[in-house]
Amino acid sequence: MPKKRITSQDVANLAGVSRTTVSFVLNDVKGLNIPQPTRQKVHDAANKLGYIPNAAAQALASRRTRALGLVMTRSPHYISTDAFLPQIIAGLMDVVKERKLRLLIEYVEMAHQDRAYHELARAKHIDGMILLTPRIDDNALKKLEQVDIPTVIMGEIIGTNLYSVDIDNRLAAVKAVQYLLELGHRQIACILNAPPSYSSAAARVMGYKDALISAGIPPNEKLILYADFDPQSGYDRMKSLLASQQKFTAIFIASDNIAMGAYAALHEAGMRIPEDVSVIGFDDIPWAEYGNPPLTTVRLDAQELARKACFVLTDLLNGKEVSQKRQILDTELVIRQSCTSYKHSLKGGELLQKT
């Protein structure tokens, strides 16, 4: 005899009430008063039978799936090297668990964006989505705004006022560069985390330049390079920077993942950190603490950011008003051992400044 499915009808029978009452009791529906004895009977019956409501049926009837989607647009290659993903998932999981929701992970190919968002919304796989994409083409953006499913963006998409959660990339970059300036550096290079078409990269260069300008130093375009998310690209950019013969005593690398590659290139070239070059990173991934030397970096708490995004999204789903369309999380400069003051860097003869 195969185990039979247990439905709310079974619970109702055992408790001696109707299925409707069972639904009312188990969902704790407000606005009607069911006496305690009845409630107890229902709960007892449910426990005894080990009743577990069927998710699909609930979703169909209630029009909510109780699932959130984490939607990514990066290709599998980048997903697999994304140092933040575990933190983001941990953060989301945390909130999702607490609010008795589930988490769906979805990957949308860039090319199919317009159709895909629509599809997700209409198929009702999820009640809301957290969009983890640094970039989106204009065409898809329009579609995205029309999609009738609550959306929170982690990061920034210029030209839209969808809900978003982010850090102040410009300000964070300013902090980093100011720290280098305070240490006495004047020739400061910069490797960005991504091509300039990505808003985070754009904001970080801006911060870099602003900080320099405030200090009376004209930015030198030859000292600015754009990497491409993964350590390999960091390694490559650092190589070409070294090959360019441009002088610099410090470098701001707008992603620890990329700094990892850059470290390797520096080591390979026989450069000492921080004696020959001071390096400051961005993100504070686990590696940063254990690098050689430990990397000074701007901490971005991805887990907290994800939690925040999830809070906003669930509030939206529950109909609560969310006051701010755009929420900004603080960043923090974590000082370790990859930077030193410019006096010390005089040891590195070849990088010696003339004046």
Place this chain on the structure above:
Amino acid sequence: MPKKRITSQDVANLAGVSRTTVSFVLNDVKGLNIPQPTRQKVHDAANKLGYIPNAAAQALASRRTRALGLVMTRSPHYISTDAFLPQIIAGLMDVVKERKLRLLIEYVEMAHQDRAYHELARAKHIDGMILLTPRIDDNALKKLEQVDIPTVIMGEIIGTNLYSVDIDNRLAAVKAVQYLLELGHRQIACILNAPPSYSSAAARVMGYKDALISAGIPPNEKLILYADFDPQSGYDRMKSLLASQQKFTAIFIASDNIAMGAYAALHEAGMRIPEDVSVIGFDDIPWAEYGNPPLTTVRLDAQELARKACFVLTDLLNGKEVSQKRQILDTELVIRQSCTSYKHSLKGGELLQKT
């Protein structure tokens, strides 16, 4: 006028057929022949209306959700530092996408395991699950085997013959240690990836010891330490190993993530790699290639492992017979620059062997 939901009924009306026919055509049901013109009419109507089937309704009616679950049991802290997660997700996503399924991520607290698996199965959130847990208590294990939902384990759970996908941990460890032996090392320490109650750690020590024994070297328990997943624990263990004054010229660290911490401890102690100690890792996480020096390690292709697990699972779901209950993926020794032959290590005076 709010956009109306488009149901299969609408498609049927527009195409001038019944809803049943629509279902048959769109699902490509075999065993009945519907003439091409009719099929075309249905497809045209569906396209014109932009029909997207409602997932919940499909799930309810068909009794399959077309979703797979990635189930983890590690606490959020460990999830956030899990270097493999992105690769696993990328691998799963790849297959899932191709087979038009979805991926659900679920975190089950150790304490609630027994109930949780049952619940997942009964609520029918998912059709099958990939269990990403290195450990499970006996109680939960029994429940797990009774759960009537196809399951594939990534890793090994001793004492069960559920489907699983894994590497040969023992053999991989043997490979690593043999490599050190070939280089002439005789005093080889070992830091495990996890406590010995985790099967992967147990298998790796076994391989470590077997390799030594085959070479006529009795394992020294004082050279064996157990870390705890994250870099911090690797740092700590390496510290205590160094403090123990035990002599060793090489070390096998059964996880790159832990090797990362160990590297830091070694650097801090002023030990040079590989001149003073040869280090060999396990996993080949992105960092390994960019460490200082680049880490020689045993490559574990987590992405491929995930793909494999996903293949097995989907085959099970489709009723295909899967010949092997346990599938083993090959590992590969990746030689970089963290190991050198014992002759060279003579430079490291304090670690000099007496004979």
Place this chain on the structure above:
DNA sequence: TCGTGTTATTAACACGAGTTAACAGTCTAA
């Protein structure tokens, strides 16, 4: 006894698909 509220409970419909079994319609063979 009869209204009149007030609770407590439920019958009945909705949700949007998949699927079985039966129905017309056409074609072949006797």
Place this chain on the structure above:
DNA sequence: TTAGACTGTTAACTCGTGTTAATAACACGA
């Protein structure tokens, strides 16, 4: 001409729950 086989199509039921509108049960004062 008719029985039988085959084709294309669909009416009707199913999946398991949420929810509204109506009913039954009960207490109370007149």
